[in-house]
Amino acid sequence: MAVKKNQENVGILKKLPVSNKVCTFGSNVKKIGEEDPRKLIHSIKVGLAIALVSLFYYFEPLFNYEGFGVSSMWAVLTVVVVFEFSVGATLGKSVNRGIATFLAGSLGVAAHKLATFSGSNKLQPIILGLSVFSVASIATFMRFVPKLKARYDYGLLIFILTFSMISVSGYRDHVVLDKAITRVTTILIGGAAAIVFNVVIYPVWAGEDLHNLIATYIEDLGISLEGHGTQYFKKLNIKSEEELERISLEEYKCVINSKATEENLVNFAKWEPRHGKFKYRHPWEEYLKIGNLVRKCANSINALNSDLSSCNMTQEGRKKIQEPCTKICIECGSALKEIALSMKTMTLYPTIDSYILKAKASAEKLRSIIRSGGLIEEDELQKLLPTTRIASLMLDLV
């Protein structure tokens, strides 16, 4: 009995970490839903679209047993594979899939015709094998070309898939043609269903996401800069509060590694039609340039931040530069926040220029302080401190 009870205890003990894991997983999932309810809505949309399309094909053989038959599964498959989070991604995948299936289908039928035309039974598999090999190899290599990869990667994959399946299906001529036609039709139906569900019910536009993302990044930079202005330069000795409000200083950090996200959104946005405030040929590429500038700016703030937290300023030194530094930070921060707001509302605020003029004036003041303060050897210091920082970083690295 004692042994058994012991085993039970062990069982409970063993279960505990698992149930803990389940709990943290559950709370993680809940957090995702709360942070972005669009993800929850998207999941329901996908479920609805798949259920309706598959039920349509469930009923279809009851009415007309000849119908699409087995090919019907391609419609369900298309909905599942093509239904993405944003409208742009869904449209891109659908168009890729549709065009690639059509092209590969025609080419596959042609290859099949050519092989049967040769007459000889021995030549046929050789011709087919060679054509599948060469088409698959060339298309796979094309997928490495960066420009094609960004926009047509999925299409090339589907092209290989459809071509090899159609050309080597081992059926007689007219069946192959029929097969190709039904495949294209069912894929069109599936793609259309995915697009309709995606656009009609609470659409998520990649272009709008991109626009808001960049605006938020600029705002984050503004908040960080303002934080630096008030934290480091104004209040001199409040250490504990500094620690408390550190969060607002590090807003910029999410910007540094955002390049991949931005590039994806631009690729999706290019597929999207006119929506909201954006025209069809909105210059999406420009957002990448702004993103790069924002990242550069975030890196500068990062350098400033690590300098500020690693060195101890003397009281008098701090006093000298305090006023213009605070002003630069706050004015630039306000300008950035204003730019973000004007991006979000898509109206130009005339006050932005005045902030920048003020910041420029403060920068000029700062420069004159440096010059007048007799700090001739400023340049050396600049060299020294980053270098020692690098040296210590390298030591960390080893």
Next chain:
Amino acid sequence: MAVKKNQENVGILKKLPVSNKVCTFGSNVKKIGEEDPRKLIHSIKVGLAIALVSLFYYFEPLFNYEGFGVSSMWAVLTVVVVFEFSVGATLGKSVNRGIATFLAGSLGVAAHKLATFSGSNKLQPIILGLSVFSVASIATFMRFVPKLKARYDYGLLIFILTFSMISVSGYRDHVVLDKAITRVTTILIGGAAAIVFNVVIYPVWAGEDLHNLIATYIEDLGISLEGHGTQYFKKLNIKSEEELERISLEEYKCVINSKATEENLVNFAKWEPRHGKFKYRHPWEEYLKIGNLVRKCANSINALNSDLSSCNMTQEGRKKIQEPCTKICIECGSALKEIALSMKTMTLYPTIDSYILKAKASAEKLRSIIRSGGLIEEDELQKLLPTTRIASLMLDLV
């Protein structure tokens, strides 16, 4: 006649830009093949695998018409979809696809049984529709959980696909079970073919790629640092040569936006078995930490680089710090290059420590120069210059 000739001329003129585009596209493609011949080999491998698998299924109905029949296309489909560039990615996708198909197949058969068990013809589509809807919604939402997305995204997609296709196939009971079994078998055959071709013919290991990538990054940093040492601090006034050899100074730039690449490789590497110098449970996560440190270091070099190119040092100031700065750069650069070499050869070089000790000694020297030079107000400068840089960056931004 004149009109016709004119039209021909226009035709030629119109063709020119197109043929130009084709030419640049062709040279681009050639460059990709020359830069990484493994991409060419990969394309040929894919072509070979697909051609062989599809020919196998082309011959199969000739021997035994009952065989796998239409399901055979799933083998071709699996090869096309699962065959990725590295072994890890291929294994990950195959395992995901296999397990997801098996689980979803069993669950689909169960749902189908449940629906037919209900007896009533009206209840059946409701039960099936609800089950497809709920499974698809939940699985789609799971795809947003970052941990699941990294490793099991493809599996979840296939799970939704297989479940909806099996449970709503509109066939009688035993056919559904048969269908599920043949699907799993053909997918296993396709997956196995993809894995065998990928591993046997010139395999590309994601783990090895990751290891070499990080080593190359460290080497690049070393080269950049050494370049800074010889360029900026030793030769004082050679401006034109500086411009010429700028390239070696900017080696570090490719490191800054490499986070996404590294994360992908780590995810793939985790799927790989023991290969070459790497054991099965090689601590791949550690590479991400090294990658982050390398990126931090690259950002520091970036800051140093932009400071160096934007400011003009005075001759005397430069002379004062020249010797220790050169030494720090060269010693740290050598240490980094040695670390990269020891990573590549996987042997520890004892000389690394000596480089670091020398660099540390030089850093100490530099610090004493700063102190002795009466540069008390060093800290301020640090504050000023990044801030003015930020201010000017912001002005660029507007």
